[in-house]
Amino acid sequence: MRVFLLCNSSSSSLSPPPPTHHCRQKPLLITPQKPSFVSLVTGAAISFNLLFFSPLSSLPPPSIASDFTPSVFQSECREEDQRREEERRLEKAPELVTNEEIVKEAWEIVNDGFLGSDRNRWSPQSWLQKKEDIMSTSLQTRSKAHDVIRRMLSSLGDPYTRFLSPAEFSKMARYDMSGIGVNLREIPDENGEVKLKVLGLILDGPAHTAGVRQGDELLSVNGVNVKGKSTFEALSILQGPNDTSVNIMVKHGNCGPVQSIDVQRQLIAKTPVFYRLEQIDNGNTSVGYVRLKEFNALARKDLVTAMKRLQGMGASFFVLDLRDNLGGLVQEGIEIAKLFLNEGETVIYTAGREPESVKSIVAETVPLITAPVIVLVNKNTASASEIVATALHDNCRAILVGERTYGKGLIQSVFELHDGSGVVVTVGKYVTPNHLDINGNGIDPDYKKLPAWNEVVERLSKCQKQHG
Known part of the structure; x- marks a missing residue:
């Protein structure tokens, strides 16, 4: 079984923004001829609503070095060889996986990590009964097995937990954030230190073609x-x-x-960042306007480039437009939020099924910019966008302007089953630095319309004093 990361299609009837030219050699363009951000039409919906993350289900505990005898090591090697041989066998003959095994595999994934918001619809006891009921039925065809999985997941009452056919999973898995077609996961070694393993590969992608295989450990990149x-x-x-x-x-x-x-890079993602410099107050004040359409593999890198260029052009204030940004790579959103925060400030909390699984994610370095920021949001600002918006807002780095956000604060993992199909499972949720539950609630803005910049500065200064 492989774990991949999710992309869902979304659509909107909202009017698109003024057209912007794309250029592979120069992905970030300054377009001063465009209308001011004050009058900018709300942007088109993003084609991907992506959540990329490691599952919150517990990782294997680190081994104790003194217990790691040669015989144990040899046993582990044999088990590893057997596992890889089994994976090769299944790749060559997926029909050898029984219908019952596929259904059981999907059931176990939910049993191990599903975070149910409605305890009346899901509990370990009710889920065990569901397994007994399902496995007592006849599963003569793969199609019927898939239908059983669909009904099984539907019974959870979670709109984000669902089944992916082999075709749907294959299409989803082609979205690549590495540029070489690999998905990585942090695994603790026997000493408790983190090592990076290849969790999955895009079939016939650059890394796969070059000889990288699932389960490989990544040791260095360009000598680093x-x-x-x-x-x-x-x-x-x-x-x-x-x-x-x-x-x-x-x-x-x-x-x-x-x-x-x-390995030859083959980036699929296109830049989601568009920016320009605005002059206000009769040209006496420069405002850097940045629109972030989605959080894909290029988001952080291109946003850093945009912000530095705007700073170099004299921007003393910034507007970050997250309207109609339905999400993206969650890790990209987290890292982008860190660009605005002081070292040690909380970006977001994650919570899993168990109460003790709450974890905080904090900024580790000084901020890229310290200038006042306005974040534009609307009802289609969701998921990773809400993480960024609340991180900046709750840490007194920005004010929010627009409409209440969508309210998507759940975390999903996407697991590949052994016949090439997949299941998307909710495994956790996000909580803001001010301990607000995003999911189903959304975030209220500070203003519905753009305030004056002196009012923004005064509000942020007051917020910072209150937070000490």
Whole structure:
């Protein structure tokens, strides 16, 4: 089973923004001829509502080094070889997986990590009874097995937990944030240190074609040791211009050889960042306007470029437009929020099924900019966009202007089943730095219409004094 990361199609009848030219060589364009952000028409809906994350279900506990004897190591190697052989067998003959095994696999995924908001509809006891009822029925065809999984997930009462056919899963999995067609996950080693493993690969993608395999450990990127680095840090090094080469060092499995591999990047994502400099107060004040359409693999890198250029052009205030941004790579949203926060300030809290699973995500460095910020939001500002908006707002770095946001604060993981289909499962939720539950509630703005900048400065200053 592989775990991938989610993209859902969304649509809207809202009017699109003025057309913006795209250029591969220069993805960030200054377009001073466009209308002012004050009169900007609400943007078109984003085609992807993406949530990318590691499942909140517990990772394997780190082993104790003193217990790691040669016989245990050899046993682990044999188990690893057997697992890889089983995966190769299933890739060549997925029909060998029984219908009952596919249904049971989907049931176990929900049982291990599903976060149910309605305890009347889901509990470990009721889910166990569901398994007994399902497994007592005849599953003579794969189509019937898939229908059973659909009904099983539908009974949970969660609109975000659902089944993906093999065709749907294949289409979803093609979205790539690494640029070389890999998904990475942080795994603790026997000493409790983080190592990065290839969780999944895009079939016939650059990395797969070059010889990277599922289960490989990523050791270095362009000579930079990634031991102990986060997934995001490694992906930031992996990313680069389309059609350029990146060298990666991988260890095949737990017991295999170390190999140096050159991989040709093939970025799928397009820049979601559009920006320009606005002059207000008869040209006496410069405002940097940045529109972020979605949180894809290029979002943070291109936003940093835009903000630095606008600073260099003299921007003393900033407007971050998140209207109609339905989400994106959650990790990108988190890292973008950190660009505006002081070291140690909370970006968001994550909560799983168990009360003790609440974790905080904080900024680790000084902010990229300290100038006052207005964040534009509306009813289609959702998911990762709401994380960014609340992180800046609750830490007194920005005010919110517009409409109440959508209220999508649940975390989903996407798991591939052994026949190529998949299940999307809600495994957690986000809570704002001020301990507000985003999901189903949304975030109210401070203003419905743009205030004067002196009012913005005064409000943020007062907020900062109250927070000490």
